[in-house]
Amino acid sequence: MSEFSHGIELQFASVTLGGKPVLEDLTLRLTEARIGVLGRNGSGKTTLLRLMAGLIAPDRGQVRVDGVDPFRNRKATLAALGILFQNPDHQILFPTVEEELAFGLVQQGLTPEEAAGRVAALLVAEGRAHWAKVPVSTLSQGQRHYLCLMTVLLMQPRTILLDEPLAGLDLPTQARLARRFAALPQRLVTITHDPAVLAGADRVLWLEAGRIVADGPPGEVVPAFTAEMDLIGAQDADADLAG
Amino acid sequence: MLTPTSPVESPYSRWPAGVKLALVAGLGMVIGALSHVALLAMALALVWLTFLPVGRAEAARLPLRLRPLWPFILVIGGWHILRGTPDVGLAVILRMLIMVAAATLLLLTTRFDALLATFSTLFRPFERLGLPVERIALALAMAVRFIPVLSQRAADLALAWRARSARNPRHRLLTPLALSALDEAERSAEALRARSASV
Numbered sequence: 001m002s003e004f005s006h007g008i009e010l011q012f013a014s015v016t017l018g019g020k021p022v023l024e025d026l027t028l029r030l031t032e033a034r035i036g037v038l039g040r041n042g043s044g045k046t047t048l049l050r051l052m053a054g055l056i057a058p059d060r061g062q063v064r065v066d067g068v069d070p071f072r073n074r075k076a077t078l079a080a081l082g083i084l085f086q087n088p089d090h091q092i093l094f095p096t097v098e099e100e101l102a103f104g105l106v107q108q109g110l111t112p113e114e115a116a117g118r119v120a121a122l123l124v125a126e127g128r129a130h131w132a133k134v135p136v137s138t139l140s141q142g143q144r145h146y147l148c149l150m151t152v153l154l155m156q157p158r159t160i161l162l163d164e165p166l167a168g169l170d171l172p173t174q175a176r177l178a179r180r181f182a183a184l185p186q187r188l189v190t191i192t193h194d195p196a197v198l199a200g201a202d203r204v205l206w207l208e209a210g211r212i213v214a215d216g217p218p219g220e221v222v223p224a225f226t227a228e229m230d231l232i233g234a235q236d237a238d239a240d241l242a243g
Numbered sequence: 244m245l246t247p248t249s250p251v252e253s254p255y256s257r258w259p260a261g262v263k264l265a266l267v268a269g270l271g272m273v274i275g276a277l278s279h280v281a282l283l284a285m286a287l288a289l290v291w292l293t294f295l296p297v298g299r300a301e302a303a304r305l306p307l308r309l310r311p312l313w314p315f316i317l318v319i320g321g322w323h324i325l326r327g328t329p330d331v332g333l334a335v336i337l338r339m340l341i342m343v344a345a346a347t348l349l350l351l352t353t354r355f356d357a358l359l360a361t362f363s364t365l366f367r368p369f370e371r372l373g374l375p376v377e378r379i380a381l382a383l384a385m386a387v388r389f390i391p392v393l394s395q396r397a398a399d400l401a402l403a404w405r406a407r408s409a410r411n412p413r414h415r416l417l418t419p420l421a422l423s424a425l426d427e428a429e430r431s432a433e434a435l436r437a438r439s440a441s442v
């Protein structure tokens with residue numbers, strides 16, 4: 001797809017949080033349609049996603065999404081890229097489904113009437129017209145995840161960043177969401193600690209302590225990652241504090 | 244931020260947000276001019292009556308919604324009793340209750356986007372002075388949305404306390420509540436930034 005021509009670029013990007021280096025000197029060019037970032041808890045995956053989404057700025061180095069600085073140029077970035085947070089409750093801002101869905105569209109410049117029309121059309125197309133007035137607090141965890149995905153899709157970004165998109169969901173919900181992700185025309189960057197999620201990826205990056213330790217097709221990276229995790233699991237890794 | 248309350252469908256829901264805001268402001272001016280305690284008490288009763296079209300349950304819930312104001316009532320009341328002006332204190336307390344009740348009714352029956360649009364229109368004249376109108380309107384509307392979230396959080400914390408302690412938490416929950424409010428604010432700011440260019 002021609003929209004993928006630019007992709008996400010990092011040049012010597014570093015992020016320090018609370019005086020601690022979390023990402024160090026990352027240089028990357030992501031242009032594939034299905035990209036996975038693998039790493040264990042605390043390796044910096046969420047921070048990398050925030051950096052790519054322009055929610056935070058690098059302390060050093062540069063980040064570009066389809067050619068623009070995602071931290072400074074918010075308008076262009078909102079059209080280029082959407083992000084699905086790990087916890088939908090941290091993403092949802094409004095009490096009802098239709099308000100939640102309409103917000104981003106109005107922020108993109110649609111009138112409230114146009115936004116309401118698009119939201120109604122989407123809910124009908126998804127077979128969920130009855131959701132419009134429903135309080136978000138009455139939706140199940142899986143339904144909230146789904147609502148967040150709808151919110152992002154409505155804004156029609158070219159790339160979607162997914163933070164542990166299947167964690168904490170029951171198996172049928174996981175299967176349904178995974179099928180939905182697989183069918184999306186967008187470029188997807190999926191971060192996860194679970195290698196199984198990345199079976200269909202074009203490229204997998206392994207992040208460890210804020211650095212890329214492996215980068216290649218899943219057939220190469222995943223077995224190496226799994227072997228290393230088994231090794232660490234055999235030791236008492238849980239006693240270490242991430243901070 | 245999962246907001247526990249959602250706009251209730253009622254006759255007021257169809258009124259323009261600007262009209263409701265103007266009515267609340269007008270009410271504020273009227274009761275500001277009143278100092279007679281009996282008249283103010285009547286005004287409070289009237290405001291309470293205006294909850295009825297929203298539903299009896301909402302009207303019955305008003306005292307519960309006003310309950311978090313008790314520290315203010317205590318301080319204002321105490322101060323005026325000490326100064327020997329209990330009438331003045333009672334009037335101030337009544338005015339506060341009236342305004343909070345009216346604002347509650349406004350929030351209960353007004354959607355966020357309508358509130359946001361009204362704030363934007365209200366501040367539009369200041370745009371020429373270089374004021375970031377969209378931003379201020381968004382901040383105000385978000386602050387208003389935050390109120391029910393905070394009271395829900397306070398209730399959740401009290402539950403978590405009770406699950407592990409037989410004693411009454413009272414002020415001990417203030418610190419965790421403040422910290423959790425800061426957390427919530429930070430997360431909401433990030434969620435806003437992910438979808439809005441004006442933050």
Ligand SMILES: Nc1ncnc2c1ncn2[C@@H]1O[C@H](COP(=O)(O)OP(=O)(O)O)[C@@H](O)[C@H]1O
Pocket residue numbers: 017018020022039040041042043044045046047048242243
């Ligand atoms: N706001 C913050 N302040 C200080 N340290 C942080 C902050 N956010 C994350 N960290 C630290 O950065 C590291 C990476 O965090 P994160 O990106 O959330 O990892 P992951 O998503 O891979 O589990 C962790 O050690 C975490 O403790």
Ligand SMILES: [Mg+2]
Pocket residue numbers: 045046086
């Ligand atoms: Mg994470």
